[in-house]
Amino acid sequence: MSERTEGYAGAVVAIAQAEDQLDRVTDELSAVGRAAAANEDLRRVLADRSVPASRRIGIVEDLLAAQASPVTLNVVALLVGAGRGGDIDAVAAEALELAAASRGGALAEVRSAVALTDEQIARVSEALSQASGRNVTVHVVVDPEIIGGLSAQIGDTVFDGSVRTRLDQMKERLS
Template identity: 25%
Template sequence: MSNVAVANRYANALFQVAREKGILIQAIEELQAIKDVVQSTPSFSKFLENPKFTKDQKRAFIQSSFQGSVSSEVLNTLQILVDRKRTDILVPMIKKFVALSYEAQNIAEATVFSAKALTEEEKTQIAQVFAVKVGKAKLLINNVVNADLLGGLKIRIGDRIFDGSVKSQLDRLERQLVTGTR
């Protein structure tokens, strides 16, 4: 079985437990924090995947690192991944869990590319307008500054792209002028 399929199974199991216990939002926050730790500290993953250390040493490390800062459900999932030597799927499992949780709550993530950083008010307005367009209750905005856009916005929500950037408008105009169409 591929690592993606295994990660999906663990994510589904944790999702069901978190939903039953009513801790979806808490679990998302905890898992996002763990993902940040894993991605910003390569030695963390190297330790967990190193065969020189025993399962007990790895479990103790997980316990001391996260106990008190994450729920028992999340901590138990981490311990199971250590026991089954599946720590390599931690980040894909977290991504799948977050996707399942957002889907259950009718939430979507949007990446908004803009020429300058957006204010919180602008992010809120974009979230309100585009949530309706994609049929979601809420949009979580991640702003990426890209000076090449010159102005306007380019918004990616899932596999949909809304491009209202000045750069794309100038590119379209250039194509029309080159081909001679209006």
């Protein structure tokens, strides 16, 4: 963890645990972080300290009020108000890792070309738990470069079942 975001991620997990909403808050925060990372204008305005904090928090409230839990809304407002709007994605990633560790497990970042259903996520989690020998929490990232299949990373270990990798392996065997 980076020192810059470590304390914030710990605070997010502590707040979410105190409200008994750890899974929901970390999932929603992760979605906000991905949205901010994917939208340069949004990331820039949330990180811009020359924009008054009340205005940045107002933007967050407008975007999340109907979709996120009040706890998540307050956590994001806290981050934005503290000048960490540009770090939401990093804080979310670290919070997901801390949440998984608090359950005695590990976090797997699973990349897929399409969003996965809850049933698919459960099957992937079970397979990765068996393969790694740990209780694995799955965090799905939709990545259009994956063409098909899945790629999962737990710490430094990568399980790559993507179509692109399989095609590359076939090319190597045929060469």
